[in-house]
Amino acid sequence: MKKKTGLLAAAGLLLAVSGVAAAAGTTGEYKGYPVVNVVVNGKEVRGEVPGINMEGNTLIPLKVVSEALGAKVGWDQATATATVTTTAAASSPAGSPTSGQAEDPEKRKLVQSVRDLSKKIDAYIDELSTIRERIRIAKEFYDIKKNDHYFKPMNEFYWKSFEDRYWAIVTETSGSAMNEARQKGLLDKKLMESLDNAQTSMQNYKNAVDHFSRYVSSGQSQFLDYYITSYANAFDMELKAKETFAGAFAEFQSKNP
Template sequence: MKKKIAYLCGGLLLAVSGIAAADGLRGEYNGYPVVQVVVNGKAVQGEVPGINMDGSTLVPLRLVSEALGAKIDWNASTSTASVTIAALPAPSVPANPPETTPKSKEDIEKQRLEERVEAMYAKVETYIERLPVIREKIRIAKEFYDIKKSNQYFVAMHEPYWKTFEDMYLSIMTDTSSDDLNKAKLLGILDPEFIKLLDAAHNSFSYYKLSVEHFVRYVSLGQSQFLELYISSYANAFEEELKAKEMLEAAAQGKNR
């Protein structure tokens, strides 16, 4: 019975296991070159050797299967050879993996404060990003006046236009006055320079708004001092804008260190 199942196409077996190899050796078996069978780096041999038949490697099924710890059965009625490989043990799982370790109340509180501070910095960043938009609108309005002698673009920047910026600033100020943010300051989560950063951003906004008001007065009253005030306010606004951007970049670099 063993002889009936002694050989199986070596190409199929090797493709499945990936751990059996055959090397050519001297000698023949029934007119075919004998090959050495290696399983998991160990040479194995049985009653019947592996052979090379017309370019295909054939190895004993029982030899390789048993070397792998598998069980082999032969069903004579169906001419079927069955190979059963023992199941590998399931990998052990730690009872309490590090990633599932419950966080302490202090850690949870600190994480919550960090998230609030991040959200607040995001608001300030958005606020600062709008300053160049205001500056560009004022520049265009001034160029239009120089060409057309009309201050219609300055007049369009009235109170409803500024309200969005004022509301955003008040929202940030409300955050900074909360107990949570005071805790964040004590824990070193909130940059001590944050208030200065916010002040610089709001000063820039206020100066830009003031420059528009001065120019509108200059046009309506024709008094040169308002034109001078427009120029100085615009220059101050730009300086505060640059300061706010530099402080925001410094804060971002500090968080990344």
């Protein structure tokens, strides 16, 4: 048997390319075995070694048939391994989609837009923990010093900034790109749900600060109760926002790696 040109393939190859390659009638003998004609796509092909019928099994020349189908055949003498590479596989870099699976550039752009939006939502949610910690420190300072010094600047420095960021994200999700992403199933409604949960959490933290400020100014204990309830509700919604976002984004990443 010659290295490449003399390679023979078992009948399994015929089954794999059923309707493309076929063995016709016998035409003599080769090394004691009946020779068969090999037809690829309706055209007879011949090589240095003919197709044969060996004890009821049809063997055909791998190199001739593969090349007739536009593939390349290789032979590794050291490992006695024959390889067949189709044109589509040869032209596609390893790990990249073949021509029939090429990713739509427009979809890729939408995926990146959703990913960028998700980062903004994630950053917005993460900021809640900063607000929560500042409220906790302000409350501890008041308990020790009886001074609401750290509560006073919150209304000026935090709430408006949070509102502005929230509405900027909401506006972005109403744009044409996000509407298209939503129609194509790329923008999960749970991402928006996590944003709304974060907004509710922020509003509850703001209410907690307002209630505590009223408690300080009036001395009425019910406002302290309101503070505790609002703070607890805010923390619950913060955790829910994080959990909802994590689940939605993980699903998005799994579908769009």
